[in-house]
Amino acid sequence: MVSTLAQYAVIDLHLHLDGSLSPAWMLEWAEKQQIELPAHTPEALLPYVSAPQDCSDLNEYLRCFDLPLSLLQTPEALSAAVADVLQRLDQQGLIYAEIRFAPQLHTGLAMSQEDAVQAALTGLQNGLANTQLFKANLILCCMRAADNKAENLETIRLAKKYLAKAEAGVVAIDLAGAEGLFPTNNFAEEFHYASEISVPFTIHAGEAAGAESVQQALALGASRIGYGIRSIESESVMAQLVRQETPLEMCPCSNLQTKAAQSLKDYPLRRFLTRGIVATLNTDNMTVSQTSLQQEYRLLAQEYQLSRAEAKQLMLNSIAAAFLPAEEKMALLNTIQQRYPQLFE
Numbered sequence: 001m002v003s004t005l006a007q008y009a010v011i012d013l014h015l016h017l018d019g020s021l022s023p024a025w026m027l028e029w030a031e032k033q034q035i036e037l038p039a040h041t042p043e044a045l046l047p048y049v050s051a052p053q054d055c056s057d058l059n060e061y062l063r064c065f066d067l068p069l070s071l072l073q074t075p076e077a078l079s080a081a082v083a084d085v086l087q088r089l090d091q092q093g094l095i096y097a098e099i100r101f102a103p104q105l106h107t108g109l110a111m112s113q114e115d116a117v118q119a120a121l122t123g124l125q126n127g128l129a130n131t132q133l134f135k136a137n138l139i140l141c142c143m144r145a146a147d148n149k150a151e152n153l154e155t156i157r158l159a160k161k162y163l164a165k166a167e168a169g170v171v172a173i174d175l176a177g178a179e180g181l182f183p184t185n186n187f188a189e190e191f192h193y194a195s196e197i198s199v200p201f202t203i204h205a206g207e208a209a210g211a212e213s214v215q216q217a218l219a220l221g222a223s224r225i226g227y228g229i230r231s232i233e234s235e236s237v238m239a240q241l242v243r244q245e246t247p248l249e250m251c252p253c254s255n256l257q258t259k260a261a262q263s264l265k266d267y268p269l270r271r272f273l274t275r276g277i278v279a280t281l282n283t284d285n286m287t288v289s290q291t292s293l294q295q296e297y298r299l300l301a302q303e304y305q306l307s308r309a310e311a312k313q314l315m316l317n318s319i320a321a322a323f324l325p326a327e328e329k330m331a332l333l334n335t336i337q338q339r340y341p342q343l344f345e
């Protein structure tokens with residue numbers, strides 16, 4: 001049962017590019033760019049780019065992104081990183097993925113946010129050409145910070161521009177970063193603007209803050225919620241998620257590390273599914289969290305007694321939740337059925 005449930009690992013809707021670079025890729029691109037790293041083998045590099053065993057909270061978790069981000073400041077590196085992640089997802093048997101990154105975190109050298117978006121799109125097209133993936137798309141993250149409204153608004157403007165180009169590969173925006181330090185409502189202006197110009201969005205909420213943060217994200221018009229774990233604290237928020245069919249992008253390994261969830265035993269995924277909330281299963285950060293989508297399914301199968309029916313529901317929820325038009329969702333379902341008929345027996 002355990003190994004078969006890992007076969008349901010075919011769609012990842014919540015995966016950060018910068019938190020998912022392989023150590024080998026980081027070593028290769030550090031050398032290419034003559035960037036000095038604190039370690040010179042993949043094993044020795046791991047402690048610098050993955051959450052510690054005793055990670056205390058989201059703020060500590062977020063420190064793991066400094067090193068990978070330092071390697072992603074040129075168009076070549078950014079394109080290569082996207083293509084490499086796609087190749088690894090393909091090797092793992094995935095069929096569809098939405099990869100997110102924050103263009104404003106890639107402007108440390110000479111790139112503008114738009115250069116970063118274009119570089120990532122080039123990587124997306126190159127990567128897709130070399131894989132069997134049905135498709136992959138990009139989500140552009142706005143960041144929770146103190147003085148970055150202009151940067152966030154620019155990210156949203158770019159999302160609109162590239163959303164308007166059919167098939168470009170940008171499908172939505174996100175809000176990432178330190179939720180405990182910068183509450184969701186601080187970003188109301190940004191998301192009012194996104195709504196006004198019809199840019200769909202997901203917001204990381206209910207991770208380092210409570211159900212009220214999910215409530216705020218819903219009030220702003222979020223189409224999906226990143227994690228939303230602490231929705232479990234509010235009957236009315238859960239009722240709203242059911243009523244509006246707003247999907248939750250759940251990432252158990254990461255949620256345990258950031259202490260958004262205290263233990264797997266109390267992880268609210270099953271209660272969400274039972275209530276009819278559109279919960280999905282994702283990785284968040286393959287490298288920072290030392291995980292893969294198969295690993296997430298395996299963990300839940302082993303330690304959470306995830307059933308086959310629940311695994312199938314999670315996969316079907318991911319199809320429903322994808323930022324894809326209805327006909328592409330149908331095509332995605334068909335592709336999965338053809339490639340993995342055993343998942344539907």
Ligand SMILES: O=c1[nH]cnc2c1ncn2[C@@H]1O[C@H](CO)[C@@H](O)[C@H]1O
Binds near residue numbers: 017018065101102285
């Ligand atoms: O679990 C998370 N919660 C909130 N923000 C995150 C999480 N994982 C990554 N990022 C943030 O998203 C940025 C763009 O990919 C990363 O640089 C990191 O700061």
Ligand SMILES: [Zn+2]
Binds near residue numbers: 014016176204226284
């Ligand atoms: Zn995330």
